[in-house]
Amino acid sequence: MLTISQDLVDRIVAHARADHPDEACGVIAGPVGSDRPERFIPMENAERSPTFYRFDSMEQLRVWREMDDRDETPVVIYHSHTATEAYPSRTDISYASEPGAHYVLVSTREEDKVEFRSYRILDGVVTEEEITIVQ
Amino acid sequence: MAIEVRIPTILRTYTDGAKAVEGKGGTLEELIGDLEARHPGIKDRLVDGAGLRRFVNVYLNDEDVRFLGGLETPVADGDTVTVLPAVAGG
Known part of the structure; x- marks a missing residue:
């Protein structure tokens, strides 16, 4: 199950809407072992594509190192x-x-309706999970 | 002195859980060959017939090796090589 704050949900959706029709992507970091998403990090989609995304490799190195330094994942x-x-x-x-x-997926295919879903993806197997939104 | 290689979570099954291992070689290709000798299977996750796998990022210190010389990139004792799987999809 994913437990996430309403504020972070809103920020993901706002990022997705802003980059539409291209795909938007990013990370929410949290303390190692906590399973608690806390620090919102929107990433550049290096592909700038409506059908594909990829983190910019240099930005990814910077962000992953920063998470390492802060004991985040x-x-x-x-x-x-x-x-x-x-x-x-x-x-x-x-x-x-x-x-x-x-893995959180948002769909912006409809202007007035948001689809916000979360999955585990492990060894090619997708498992959808419940989302609990807290204030 | 050796070359420090930082291993991402998903490849730590090859390194007994270690976050970083040491290796040696004069080029990235030799370094990967050296890693394979002690961590069998890891090479196949990093390279394929055409060179570095497309969805694996390898950095020498602060640079993506794709902007250096790919597998031919010279490496030396004291360098840090970081492996990160690309975050990508459709």
């Missing part, structure tokens, strides 16, 4: 789908590489 890795449902695509599954992360 990427608790949430999020990205948006801009024309399809908020469910991991085949490429999302094959490139998923953080076994401890909650």
Whole structure:
């Protein structure tokens, strides 16, 4: 189960809306072992694409080092789908590489409705999980 | 002195859970060969027939080796090599 604050949900959705029709992506870091997403880090989509995303490699190094220094892990890795449902695509599954992360998917295909869902992706297996939103 | 190689979570199954291991070599390719000798299987996760795998980022100190010389990039004692799986999808 993912427990996340309403503020962080709003920030992910705002990022996804702002980058639409391209996919938006980012990380929410949290203390190692806590499973608590706390620090919002929007990332650049180096692909600038409506169908693909990839963290910029230099930005990723900087952010991962910073998390290391602060004893944090990427608790949430999020990205948006801009024309399809908020469910991991085949490429999302094959490139998923953080076994401890909650993979959050947002769909911006409809202007007035938000789809916000969370998954574990481990060894090619997708498991959707419940989301508890707290204030 | 050796070269420090920082290993991401997903590859620590090859290093008995170690976050960093040491290796040696004059180029990144030799270093990966040296790692493979002690951590069998790791090489296949880093390279394929065409060179470095597309969705693995390898950094020499502060630079992405793709902007240096790829597998031919010279490495030396005291360097730090960091491996990070690319975060990507569709």
